[in-house]
Amino acid sequence: MAFKVGLLGLxxxxxxxxxxLLNPEKRHPLLKEVEIxxxxxxxxxxxxxxALAPELFTNDLDAIVSDPMVDIVxxxxxxxxxxxxxxxxxxxxxxxxxxxxxxxxARYGEEIFSAANQAxxxxxxxxxxxxxIPVIEPLKQSLCANRIHTVTGIVNGTTNYILTRMQxxxxxxxxxxxxxxxxxxxxxxxxxxxxxxxxxDKIAILAxxxxxxxxxxxEVYREGIRQITADxxxxxxxxxxxxxxxxxxxxxxxxxxxxxxxxxxxxxxTLVPKEHPLAxxxxxxxxxxxxxxxxxxxxxxxxxxxxxxxASAVAADLLNIAAILKVGRGTVTQTDGTPxxxxxxxxxxxxxxxxxxxxxxxxxxYTRILxxxxxxxxxxLGTCFGNHDVSIESVVQIGMRDNLAEIVVVTHHVREGNFxxxxxxxxxxxxxxxxxxxxxxx
Ligand code: HSE
Numbered sequence: 001m002a003f004k005v006g007l008l009g010l011x012x013x014x015x016x017x018x019x020x021l022l023n024p025e026k027r028h029p030l031l032k033e034v035e036i037x038x039x040x041x042x043x044x045x046x047x048x049x050x051a052l053a054p055e056l057f058t059n060d061l062d063a064i065v066s067d068p069m070v071d072i073v074x075x076x077x078x079x080x081x082x083x084x085x086x087x088x089x090x091x092x093x094x095x096x097x098x099x100x101x102x103x104x105x106a107r108y109g110e111e112i113f114s115a116a117n118q119a120x121x122x123x124x125x126x127x128x129x130x131x132x133i134p135v136i137e138p139l140k141q142s143l144c145a146n147r148i149h150t151v152t153g154i155v156n157g158t159t160n161y162i163l164t165r166m167q168x169x170x171x172x173x174x175x176x177x178x179x180x181x182x183x184x185x186x187x188x189x190x191x192x193x194x195x196x197x198x199x200x201d202k203i204a205i206l207a208x209x210x211x212x213x214x215x216x217x218x219e220v221y222r223e224g225i226r227q228i229t230a231d232x233x234x235x236x237x238x239x240x241x242x243x244x245x246x247x248x249x250x251x252x253x254x255x256x257x258x259x260x261x262x263x264x265x266x267x268x269x270t271l272v273p274k275e276h277p278l279a280x281x282x283x284x285x286x287x288x289x290x291x292x293x294x295x296x297x298x299x300x301x302x303x304x305x306x307x308x309x310x311a312s313a314v315a316a317d318l319l320n321i322a323a324i325l326k327v328g329r330g331t332v333t334q335t336d337g338t339p340x341x342x343x344x345x346x347x348x349x350x351x352x353x354x355x356x357x358x359x360x361x362x363x364x365x366y367t368r369i370l371x372x373x374x375x376x377x378x379x380x381l382g383t384c385f386g387n388h389d390v391s392i393e394s395v396v397q398i399g400m401r402d403n404l405a406e407i408v409v410v411t412h413h414v415r416e417g418n419f420x421x422x423x424x425x426x427x428x429x430x431x432x433x434x435x436x437x438x439x440x441x442x
Pocket of ligand 1: 130155156157158159196256304403
């Protein structure tokens with residue numbers, strides 16, 4: 001019995017997936033039962049690097065998702081449309097779906113998973129977050145008995161590559177971004193990566209799985225790395241930190257049952273202590289640290305993108321579905337006629353999680369302030385922070401820049417709202433010229 005795959009897209013991930021399916025030797029034996037039946041591409045006659053028969057190709061992607069012979073649709077075309085519509089159409093035609101499309105899942109997860117549950121099909125998304133790193137299935141299965149409280153990830157390789165080079169070379173963001181674009185590490189339009197959109201999609205998906213509810217992407221706080229300067233990297237280094245773009249999802253396990261629960265889901269550059277396990281994740285690599293009770297800390301590390309790694313995740317999802325179909329669990333219905341899906345593999349979230357406003361976040365801050373070099377300035381800064389309940393861990397006058405004193409402040413854990421109020425007041429001080437940097441500290 002062969003399981004027939006309709007492959008939508010033969011770009012980087014599609015080619016990698018085809019490569020695995022066409023070369024099953026020394027891999028899981030079930031791969032030999034998964035057959036590429038159709039391949040949907042824009043230009044069917046274009047020469048390809050993978051050895052697929054020309055008659056498999058078509059540019060009619062709608063015909064693939066409605067073809068009665070196709071068991072599983074693999075969507076690796078990316079983008080929002082027509083990917084979303086093709087996924088929904090595949091589901092409506094009773095196909096299981098494997099997708100690497102984080103943007104579609106983060107935005108249309110409710111629509112897609114509701115349709116899949118109604119149709120009794122699986123939509124598996126391991127490749128959508130952190131490429132080759134297994135993190136979706138571990139959250140769904142291996143760690144499912146834990147109370148997860150925090151997921152912290154470096155989930156965007158482009159920004160991690162840029163920040164790592166800024167760290168090691170001391171260069172500025174713009175010049176390293178330009179070089180990364182020339183080398184093919186960053187897209188011509190880098191917005192999705194450097195402004196944190198890609199990481200926000202990924203942490204929304206991880207938070208949903210970790211905390212068992214839906215996440216509104218618009219409520220995920222997002223800040224990118226454009227404002228990070230070589231100076232900040234150097235000062236952070238002197239204070240014992242590296243700067244990373246972290247995506248974080250947190251649930252307070254100690255919150256009283258009487259209070260409505262609010263999660264934190266956020267993406268922003270963060271000062272990470274050099275001894276923290278995420279501090280040494282460099283270059284294009286990704287890592288996800290999951291913390292729960294009783295497991296403690298578990299960190300997943302590896303390639304977050306690329307043809308082979310992402311295809312490894314796609315092929316694993318394909319095998320999961322093939323395994324279910326093989327033992328006849330793909331078509332089970334309950335006595336009331338509704339489909340019965342494996343509860344550890346399917347998505348059963350119904351409710352949206354409430355997300356706390358950033359003002360309520362309690363975190364440490366690093367800020368850099370340029371002031372007149374006159375007596376009493378540091379004292380006034382300290383008093384102002386104190387008045388707003390912001391406790392300071394250290395204040396250092398680093399030196400002079402353009403005849404101004406450069407002062408770096410690191411706080412203890414404080415309420416974000418209080419910190420901003422203090423800073424608002426500080427900006428009005430006559431001696432204060434600018435506040436060029438403001439970053440959170442892990
Ligand atoms: N653009 C992403 C990154 C890879 O830089 O990590 C795909 O998710």
